[in-house]
Amino acid sequence: MLRVEHLAKSFGGLHVLQDVDFDAAAGAVTALIGPNGAGKSTLVNLIGGVLRPDAGRVLLDGTDVTGLPSARMFDLGVARTFQVSGNVAQLNVFESVAVAAYRQARGYRAANAMARRELERFDLWRYRDERLGSVPSATLRLVDFARGMVSRPKVLLLDELMAGLTPHEVDVVVEQVRACRDEGVAIVMIEHVMQAVQALADHVVVLNQGRMIASGPLSEVSRDPEVISAYLGAPLGDGTPDAGPAPHPVAKGT
Amino acid sequence: MTTRGWFDTPLRRANTIVVVLALAVAVVFPLFADAALTGVGFVALIYAIRNFTWNIAGGFVGLLSLAHASAFGVGAFAVAVLAWGHGWNPWLAMLVGALAAAVLGLVTSLVMSRFGVNAFFYALGTMAITLALQGVAASWDLLGAATGLQNLGAEQGFAALQWFLDPTPFYFIALTFLVLVTVGTALMMRRTRFGRSLPFIREDPVMAASMGVPVVRNQALAMAISMGLTAVPGTLMAQYVQFVSYDSVLTLEIGVAMLVGTIIGGAGTLAGPIVAGIGIAAVEELLRGLEVSSANVSSYTQIVYAVLVIAVLRFGAHGIVPMWESAIQRLSAPRRRPPSGDDPPLVSNPPPVSLSTGGG
Amino acid sequence: MSSTLVQLVLTGLLQGLLYSLIGLGLYLVFSVMRVVNFAHGYLVLIGMYGVLVLDPQNLLDYAVALVIVAVLAAGVGYAVERFLIEPGLDKGGHSQLVITLSLGIVFQYTFQVLFPDPFQTIANPWPWDAVTSGGVTISVPRIAAGVISLVLGLAVSWLVYRTRAGKIMRACSESLSGALHVGVHVPRTYRTTFVLGAALAAVAGGLLLPIQPVSPLLGLELTVKAFIVVVIGGSGALWGTVVAGVLLGLAEAVGSLYAPGSLATSLVYALFFLVILLRPQGIVSSVRTA
Numbered sequence: 066m067l068r069v070e071h072l073a074k075s076f077g078g079l080h081v082l083q084d085v086d087f088d089a090a091a092g093a094v095t096a097l098i099g100p101n102g103a104g105k106s107t108l109v110n111l112i113g114g115v116l117r118p119d120a121g122r123v124l125l126d127g128t129d130v131t132g133l134p135s136a137r138m139f140d141l142g143v144a145r146t147f148q149v150s151g152n153v154a155q156l157n158v159f160e161s162v163a164v165a166a167y168r169q170a171r172g173y174r175a176a177n178a179m180a181r182r183e184l185e186r187f188d189l190w191r192y193r194d195e196r197l198g199s200v201p202s203a204t205l206r207l208v209d210f211a212r213g214m215v216s217r218p219k220v221l222l223l224d225e226l227m228a229g230l231t232p233h234e235v236d237v238v239v240e241q242v243r244a245c246r247d248e249g250v251a252i253v254m255i256e257h258v259m260q261a262v263q264a265l266a267d268h269v270v271v272l273n274q275g276r277m278i279a280s281g282p283l284s285e286v287s288r289d290p291e292v293i294s295a296y297l298g299a300p301l302g303d304g305t306p307d308a309g310p311a312p313h314p315v316a317k318g319t
Numbered sequence: 320m321t322t323r324g325w326f327d328t329p330l331r332r333a334n335t336i337v338v339v340l341a342l343a344v345a346v347v348f349p350l351f352a353d354a355a356l357t358g359v360g361f362v363a364l365i366y367a368i369r370n371f372t373w374n375i376a377g378g379f380v381g382l383l384s385l386a387h388a389s390a391f392g393v394g395a396f397a398v399a400v401l402a403w404g405h406g407w408n409p410w411l412a413m414l415v416g417a418l419a420a421a422v423l424g425l426v427t428s429l430v431m432s433r434f435g436v437n438a439f440f441y442a443l444g445t446m447a448i449t450l451a452l453q454g455v456a457a458s459w460d461l462l463g464a465a466t467g468l469q470n471l472g473a474e475q476g477f478a479a480l481q482w483f484l485d486p487t488p489f490y491f492i493a494l495t496f497l498v499l500v501t502v503g504t505a506l507m508m509r510r511t512r513f514g515r516s517l518p519f520i521r522e523d524p525v526m527a528a529s530m531g532v533p534v535v536r537n538q539a540l541a542m543a544i545s546m547g548l549t550a551v552p553g554t555l556m557a558q559y560v561q562f563v564s565y566d567s568v569l570t571l572e573i574g575v576a577m578l579v580g581t582i583i584g585g586a587g588t589l590a591g592p593i594v595a596g597i598g599i600a601a602v603e604e605l606l607r608g609l610e611v612s613s614a615n616v617s618s619y620t621q622i623v624y625a626v627l628v629i630a631v632l633r634f635g636a637h638g639i640v641p642m643w644e645s646a647i648q649r650l651s652a653p654r655r656r657p658p659s660g661d662d663p664p665l666v667s668n669p670p671p672v673s674l675s676t677g678g679g
Numbered sequence: 680m681s682s683t684l685v686q687l688v689l690t691g692l693l694q695g696l697l698y699s700l701i702g703l704g705l706y707l708v709f710s711v712m713r714v715v716n717f718a719h720g721y722l723v724l725i726g727m728y729g730v731l732v733l734d735p736q737n738l739l740d741y742a743v744a745l746v747i748v749a750v751l752a753a754g755v756g757y758a759v760e761r762f763l764i765e766p767g768l769d770k771g772g773h774s775q776l777v778i779t780l781s782l783g784i785v786f787q788y789t790f791q792v793l794f795p796d797p798f799q800t801i802a803n804p805w806p807w808d809a810v811t812s813g814g815v816t817i818s819v820p821r822i823a824a825g826v827i828s829l830v831l832g833l834a835v836s837w838l839v840y841r842t843r844a845g846k847i848m849r850a851c852s853e854s855l856s857g858a859l860h861v862g863v864h865v866p867r868t869y870r871t872t873f874v875l876g877a878a879l880a881a882v883a884g885g886l887l888l889p890i891q892p893v894s895p896l897l898g899l900e901l902t903v904k905a906f907i908v909v910v911i912g913g914s915g916a917l918w919g920t921v922v923a924g925v926l927l928g929l930a931e932a933v934g935s936l937y938a939p940g941s942l943a944t945s946l947v948y949a950l951f952f953l954v955i956l957l958r959p960q961g962i963v964s965s966v967r968t969a
Contacts, residue, residue: 115525139531147529153522160515165530167512176512212530383776434956439715442776443906447952450903454945565941571899572784579781618788625784632774632781633763 066091066251067112067143067220072121074107081107082275085121087268089220094242094252094265096283099272100295105255106148108272109222112253113145114138125219140168142219146209146226148255154198158189158208161197168216183215187241203234207241214245221245223254227261239264271295329651330644338590345494349487358486359604361559364493366576367596368552370584371500373577376424376545378586379508380538381521383438385574386427386445389452390420390546392569394553399468399563400461409480413554421547423448428542432535449571456565467564470557480558489559493552497593500548505589513537518587549577572621579628585638594639599624682814687932689817693825694890695928699921700828700883701901702908703835704876706920709909710852711872714764717779720902721786722877725752726884727893728790731799741804745885749878756877760870768869783898790895798892805889820889827886831879832921848872907951 067089074082082104089095097105110116112123114135122131125141133141144165153161163180170176184190187207192200197208206226213221223242227235239261246252246265256262262269262283269286271279273295279286286292325335349357369391376382397416401407407415427448431441456462475481482488507514516537519527524534557563580599585591603620631638705719729748735741759782767774805819839845850858851868858865884893891897904927912923930950934943 113529115529135525135528136531136533139529145529147526153519153526156518156522161519161530164512164515164519164532168531173510216531430956436955439776440955442780443910444952444955446903447948447955451945451948451952454941454943454948457941458945575780575784579777579784582777615792618791621784621788622792625781625788628781629763629778629785632778633766 066126067253068122068124068127069108069112070122070124072108072111072118072123074104074111074116074118080275082111082118082272085270085272085277087270087277087280089251089253090268091219091251092246092249093267094246094254095268095270096262096266097253097255097270097272098257098262099278102274103272104275105272106224109145109224109253109255112138112220113143113222139165139216142216143222144213144216144218144220145222146206146213146224148224148228154196156197157193158195158197158200159184159193161208162212162215165212166215179215183211187211203230203238206230206238210238210241210245214250218250220251220253223252223256225255225257227256227258230258232260235260330647333647334590334644342498349490354485354487357490358559359600361486361490361493362556362603363597363600364490364497365552365556365596366580366600367593368493368497368500369549369573369577370580370592370596371497371504371589372545372548372552374545374581374586374588374592375504375548376538376541377578378581378588378592379514379517379521380541381438381587382428382538382542383442383578384424384427384445384542384545385442385571385578386424386448387546387549387577388449388569388571388574389423390549391553391556391573392449392452392456392565393420393423394550395557395563395568396456396462396468397550398554398557399463399470403468403470403472408478409554409558410478413480413551416550416554417547420550420553421543424542424544424546425539427546428539429535432538446571446574449569449574453565453569453571456569463564465565467562467567470561481561486559489555493555496551496555501589501593508589513540517541521587576621576624579624583624583627583631583638585640585642588638588640591638591640598639685813686815686817687936688929689815690821691929691932692925693817693821693928694932695925696825696828696832696921697883697887697890697924698904698908698927699832699924700879700886702905702912702920702924703832704879704883705905706909706912707835707839707848707872707879708876711848712764712768712851712869714768714775715779716876717776717902718759718783718786718898719779719876719880719905720900721783721790721898722752722756722880723884723887723901724786724790724893724895724898725755725877726881727888727897728794728884729881730885730888731794731801731893734801735804736802738804738806741885745882748881748885752877752881753874756874757870759877760873764873765866765869783902787895787898790898794893794895797894799894800892801888803889818890820886824886824890828883829921831882835875835879836918844871903948903951907947907954910951910954 069085069087069089072082072085073080085104085108087095097108099105107116111118114133114137117132122129124130125143130138130141130143159180162183163176166176166179166183170179181190181193184193187210189204189207189211192204192208197205200208210223210226213223226242227238230238235258242252242254242261242265252265254261254265256266266283269279269281269283270277271286271289271292273291278291278295279289324331326332348360352360369387373384373387376384377387394413394416397419398409398412401412401415402409427445431444436444456464458464462468470481472479472481475483477488480492504514508517509515516527516530516532519530519532520534520537528534553568557568560567576599580595581592583591583598584593584595599620602623603616606616606619701719701723704722705716708714708716708719726745726748729751730741730744733740733744733747735744763778763782764775767778803818803820805823807819809816809818810822839848847858847863847868848871850861850863851865851872855865858868887893907927908920908923910923911926912919912921931943931947934946937943
């Protein structure tokens with residue numbers, strides 16, 4: 066479904082990503098993990114069309130889509146969520162799902178109907194008139210997720226969907242992700258919450274300092290000595306969040 | 320969403336009542352006002368219209384444009400040159416002016432996007448456009464240069480868009496236009512993919528793009544619509560005053576007035592720009608009533624304007640209309656709580672799109 | 680070179696130095712506080728109208744008047760910074776831009792009401808009128824304005840690069856969080872900077888008055904010119920501002936040869952628009968508006 070070949074990106078001489086290479090299959094969850102600064106968000110921004118890679122290719126169903134702008138990527142079926150939604154606090158829950166629904170829906174009524182179905186499916190309908198800034202963070206993640214799913218994407222990029230959620234909330238969101246995976250979406254998720262990685266990941270890609278240091282099933286990857294040393298000896302898969310993201314939201318790059 | 324009526328929530332009930340009352344007052348106003356006061360009403364409507372049309376790009380999309388003063392001027396000069404000078408039908412001249420202003424807006428926006436200009440430079444760049452065009456108008460004889468252009472025609476009536484003694488027809492044309500533009504904008508913001516995408520572009524262009532919104536194209540389109548519609552009050556004003564010059568219809572002050580007027584009323588709301596436009600005309604009239612020397616009336620009005628906008632921004636409010644909405648919501652809060660139950664009503668942070676766009 | 684051209688170039692150069700001084704204040708406020716002050720030109724007007732009211736009859740009076748308007752503008756600057764700019768600094772958005780824009784309107788129309796007669800000026804306060812040599816005549820107030828602007832510009836760069844206060848200002852400019860970490864009292868630095876920028880603007884206004892009559896509309900024109908200086912000068916170093924000011928002065932002087940009145944102004948604004956498009960990265964990335 067989604068194929069990433071030898072992707073590289075540097076900012077002013079600093080190599081943020083080098084030679085990253087993996088496949089994300091339809092109906093499977095590919096987890097991108099690694100310590101902070103490993104280049105995970107850059108990778109998602111490269112795939113989503115926010116940034117253009119310096120080298121390498123992104124293929125969608127075998128078609129080269131490298132460097133297409135993000136609106137075009139969305140039209141082709143690559144949807145995404147965002148790590149921080151601070152900027153959008155004033156926007157309305159229903160509208161944010163409805164606008165994304167226009168990828169599939171023709172016209173106002175169809176888009177609204179799709180948005181309504183999606184919100185009901187995630188049990189969010191009662192929040193429809195709220196602003197994104199006034200719903201609890203777990204709800205916000207679900208709205209973000211619903212916004213991605215309403216477009217019926219081929220590929221869904223989830224950028225730290227579970228960050229800041231309680232273990233119980235993680236369970237709820239994990240269930241939703243699993244249901245969407247079963248619909249045949251290729252899910253690529255950046256995740257620090259190991260509980261979610263354990264529960265969901267069919268394939269794990271480990272990044273460290275911009276390089277891909279391991280790739281495979283979690284059980285295999287977690288025994289890799291390089292992976293263990295990258296995580297400073299912290300055992301993987303013990304169910305506790307590892308070196309998570311900074312507690313304060315960081316402004317999104319534009 | 321699709322099933323919302325006019326009376327669903329206390330806020331909607333209050334808004335509906337206010338809108339109906341305001342429209343009724345607006346319609347009967349000329350019956351009770353003399354010609355002079357109807358003229359004031361017309362000017363108030365012009366202020367309301369141009370604030371409103373500025374708001375389409377400035378409020379909904381967040382493009383802080385001062386080029387709208389040029390749009391207003393283009394509308395005025397179009398009718399002066401084409402109709403007064405070359406005998407065109409003024410309605411046709413109005414259309415040409417609107418199209419020219421729309422093209423100006425489209426090109427401005429595309430060029431700014433192409434060079435990745437941010438909000439601050441957007442304001443500066445559009446200011447430069449207006450000042451440059453003003454300089455051209457001040458030195459080009461076709462546009463009246465320093466002396467201005469005068470309407471010397473004697474024709475009256477609807478086809479000539481001219482009435483010499485009674486401003487009532489002007490008043491109703493402006494009112495009709497305002498109502499049409501308001502309804503059209505409300506529908507656009509609520510019903511079309513384009514309109515619904517605009518607040519997302521304003522708040523977070525990166526996220527908007529990831530939702531499939533063509534950010535650059537929609538910004539340019541919004542500027543074109545916004546500037547094109549801003550030309551119309553320019554034409555109407557020119558017909559009403561029968562005189563245009565570089566320092567009457569193409570000044571930076573007009574652009575600033577649209578910007579600050581919209582902010583006072585509530586940027587990104589439908590009613591805010593209208594309320595502020597009419598309010599500022601009322602302040603002008605009050606100052607005149609106080610027999611301030613006429614040269615100073617506009618000075619004092621501008622000062623009141625500016626002080627109001629500073630107060631609005633300084634004290635963290637979002638303008639008159641959002642304040643009204645949160646007041647109504649606060650009044651009705653004990654009976655209707657939001658579904659989450661843990662967040663009190665939205666006092667400090669009102670929705671960007673409100674009153675009859677529903678979405679918000 | 681013909682003597683006309685020499686005359687124009689010298690005039691432009693001296694005028695340009697004055698523009699640099701005006702731009703310098705805007706630049707300081709911008710680079711340290713990340714605030715774009717649309718009211719900057721009106722601080723210059725405070726200097727012009729202040730000196731106009733004091734109406735100095737001799738050089739000593741004039742010097743005293745310059746000090747008085749500097750202090751006056753500093754006070755206004757302090758109040759503006761403390762009560763209008765500072766409270767909204769962490770809010771972001773467009774509010775600073777619109778607040779200073781509105782403040783400019785308040786100033787403009789207040790001057791309009793207070794000084795209804797347009798284009799007033801003062802008598803030459805200097806004991807000499809003009810210097811003439813080889814067919815070139817330059818008025819003494821103009822020479823004095825240029826030279827004093829240059830000296831003040833040098834003094835400011837000494838302040839910024841060689842003193843502790845300047846070091847703190849530069850620290851805030853380069854990294855706000857860094858400055859906070861090393862214990863800089865950021866609000867105090869901001870106030871100092873804004874007050875300094877306002878005082879410089881007022882002195883520039885005082886120097887400008889004997890050369891150019893004052894009218895309320897001049898405030899906007901000077902604001903735009905200050906922007907041109909800062910945008911062309913870029914964010915690199917202080918001297919960029921000086922170079923840009925001189926360039927603007929020269930362009931204006933030479934341009935006046937070829938294009939008449941308002942069309943020349945149009946050309947300046949058109950050029951300004953191009954500058955905005957072509958080098959927005961100068962200060963674009965760090966402005967507190969996005």
